[in-house]
Amino acid sequence: MWRSLLLVFIVQSAVAQSELNAGVAFGKTQGTLSLAYVHNWFAGEKHNLVIGLGGRFTGYVGRNQYYVTAPAKLTSNGTGPLVIFKENITANMDTLLVAKPNVYAFNAMINLGYRFSEKFMMGFNIDLVGISFGGDRRGNYINGAQGKMTNSAVTTFNALLVSDNDLGSLNSELYGRYMINKRWAVRGGPQFLFTEYTTDSNVQQYPEPNDRFRKKSLMFMIGTSFNL
Amino acid sequence: MKTKSVVFLLVVCFSCGPEDASPDDPVTDVFDAKNATLIKTGDFLGIGHDASGTATIYESAGIRTVVLDPYRSQNGPDLKVYLSKSDDATEYINLGQLKSTIGKQSYTVPASVKVSEYPYVLIWCEQFSVLFARAKMK
Numbered sequence: 089m090w091r092s093l094l095l096v097f098i099v100q101s102a103v104a105q106s107e108l109n110a111g112v113a114f115g116k117t118q119g120t121l122s123l124a125y126v127h128n129w130f131a132g133e134k135h136n137l138v139i140g141l142g143g144r145f146t147g148y149v150g151r152n153q154y155y156v157t158a159p160a161k162l163t164s165n166g167t168g169p170l171v172i173f174k175e176n177i178t179a180n181m182d183t184l185l186v187a188k189p190n191v192y193a194f195n196a197m198i199n200l201g202y203r204f205s206e207k208f209m210m211g212f213n214i215d216l217v218g219i220s221f222g223g224d225r226r227g228n229y230i231n232g233a234q235g236k237m238t239n240s241a242v243t244t245f246n247a248l249l250v251s252d253n254d255l256g257s258l259n260s261e262l263y264g265r266y267m268i269n270k271r272w273a274v275r276g277g278p279q280f281l282f283t284e285y286t287t288d289s290n291v292q293q294y295p296e297p298n299d300r301f302r303k304k305s306l307m308f309m310i311g312t313s314f315n316l
Numbered sequence: 317m318k319t320k321s322v323v324f325l326l327v328v329c330f331s332c333g334p335e336d337a338s339p340d341d342p343v344t345d346v347f348d349a350k351n352a353t354l355i356k357t358g359d360f361l362g363i364g365h366d367a368s369g370t371a372t373i374y375e376s377a378g379i380r381t382v383v384l385d386p387y388r389s390q391n392g393p394d395l396k397v398y399l400s401k402s403d404d405a406t407e408y409i410n411l412g413q414l415k416s417t418i419g420k421q422s423y424t425v426p427a428s429v430k431v432s433e434y435p436y437v438l439i440w441c442e443q444f445s446v447l448f449a450r451a452k453m454k
Contacts (some may be wrong), residue, residue, distance in 0.1 A: 152443050187445045228405075228445055233426055235398075236407040 103130040109144075111261075111311025113279040118150035118189075118305055120281060122259060126199050126213070140199035144215060146259045148191040148283050148305075155184040155227070155285055155301035160252035162298055172251035182292045184240060184285060184301040185228040191242050191283040193220040193257040207267045214260035218246045220284075227301075229291040238291050243284040243300060252302075257283045261309055271315045279309035336393035336443075343419035347383050352376035355431060358451035360439070366390040367449030371437040373425070380425035382411055382437060388418045394443035397423050399434040403450055414439060 109124040126142030157163055162180045164171040195218030201211025222242040229238045246256030263277035283303045290297035352374035360369045369387035373380060382397065389395075395414035401407040411423035425431060439449040 152445075185442065185445065228442065230410075233410045234408070235405075235410060237405060 103135050104128065105130070106316040108314045108316065109275065109311060110313075111275060111279075111309045113281075113307035113309035115305060115307045118148070118153060118307065120146055120148045120259070120279065120305075120307065120309075122146045122279075122309075122311070124197065124213075126197070128199060128201075130203070134203075136203040138199065138201035138203060138209065138211060140201075140213075142197050142199065143218075144193075144195055144197045144213075144259060146191075146193045146195070146215075146257070146281065148189065148193075148257070148281060150189045150303075150305075151187070153186050153189050153303050153305075155186055155189075155283075155303045157181045157183075157292060157298055158252065158284055158300035158302035159298060160250075162292075162295065163252045167253055169250045171253060176252075180295055182298075182301075183230040184238075184287065184291075185230060186225050186240065186285060186303075187227075189222075189225060189283060189285070189303070191220055191222045191257050193246060193259065193283075194218045195246055195258060197259075201265075209265045210263070211265065212260070212262050214248060215246065215258040216248050218256075219244055220246055220257040225285065227285065227287070229287065231292065231294075236291070239288045240285040240301070241288070243286045254282055254302075255284070257281070263309065265313060273313040273315075274311070275313050276308070276310045279305075279307045281305045281307065337391050338393065338395040338414050338417055340391055340417045343416040343421050345383075345415070345420050345422045347374070347381060347385075347420070347422045348376070349374060349383065349385075352381070355380065356435075356453035358437065358453040360384075360387070360389075360437075360449045360451045362389065362449050363447045365392065365448045367439060369451075371451040371453065373431055373437075373453065379427075380429075380431055382423045382425060383420070384422075385420040387421060389414075389439060389449055391417050392441045392444075392446070392448055394441055395448060396440050396442050398436075398438040398440045399425065399429065399431070400436040400438050400450075401434055403436055403438075403452070404447060405438055405440050408438070408440075409434060410442075 124144035128140035164174040195215035292298040367389035
């Protein structure tokens with residue numbers, strides 16, 4: 089179904105354009121560098137609807153970041169698509185404090201946008217699937233008053249599912265883009281990034297064993313875009 | 317000028333704010349040691365930081381309490397009092413935020429904790445995973 093729609097969209101599109109994007113995002117004690125290649129197709133009478141596919145590298149560094157229980161089964165007591173509407177179950181949420189998280193991710197991504205004019209466009213992109221790597225880290229597992237040090241590694245496989253069903257490290261951006269000439273544009277907007285560590289054992293035991301911990305980072309991204 | 321402004325903004329963004337420091341007003345918790353049973357005691361040794369004082373575990377009416385008296389240490393962010401199985405917080409019980417860097421202070425030990433399994437009292441900076449001081453309890 090989706091593949092058919094995409095095919096129709098692409099066939100009806102007269103215009104296509106590839107671009108390279110580079111951006112940095114930052115918060116108080118964390119930041120990212122992202123580099124992406126995107127091939128966009130333009131549809132609609134004025135070619136103002138944009139859909140693109142591409143690949144993105146995201147490098148994330150932070151300092152003293154609190155990762156929390158990741159699996160939707162624990163955070164939301166379910167794994168269906170409706171978990172996106174459920175509040176987290178606080179009693180099931182444990183914490184992994186990582187002093188120097190460092191995560192690198194390569195992901196396929198999708199880009200959606202709307203061109204308001206020749207110069208200005210707003211869009212949204214999100215990683216779909218890929219892999220992550222980074223150095224192993226010793227983290228402080230915190231369960232209420234109890235805690236212990238544990239080894240952890242970056243979760244290898246990434247996949248966009250729904251909300252806390254997601255696996256691994258995935259980046260997304262809601263951005264505005266302004267063309268400063270025919271080829272160069274500036275971009276900016278909020279970036280929402282998931283990064284994930286897996287501990288070397290099931291440090292969490294209640295309500296069931298768990299070794300996956302996720303950090304959700306909302307940062308502000310600024311960057312450039314170059315039309316190929 | 318622009319460069320200086322950018323550097324200034326970056327410094328502001330990435331600096332620790334005053335909210336990061338632990339309280340340093342002297343405290344004097346009331347704890348009647350004369351009517352409690354002394355279980356274990358040990359002297360603090362600063363680890364890369366200035367710290368001194370004594371930690372003592374008492375039991376009174378079935379409640380175990382860790383008392384720091386006297387106590388004084390260098391300030392730091394997010395300082396916590398741990399009962400630990402090892403000298404570096406490999407496995408621990410968090411007794412709470414350090415009330416002050418100076419003065420007599422008491423911390424209740426959860427009833428389920430077997431104190432005999434935790435031979436150290438640590439002053440631990442949780443946010444930065446840094447050990448400030450340790451007392452080996454005997």
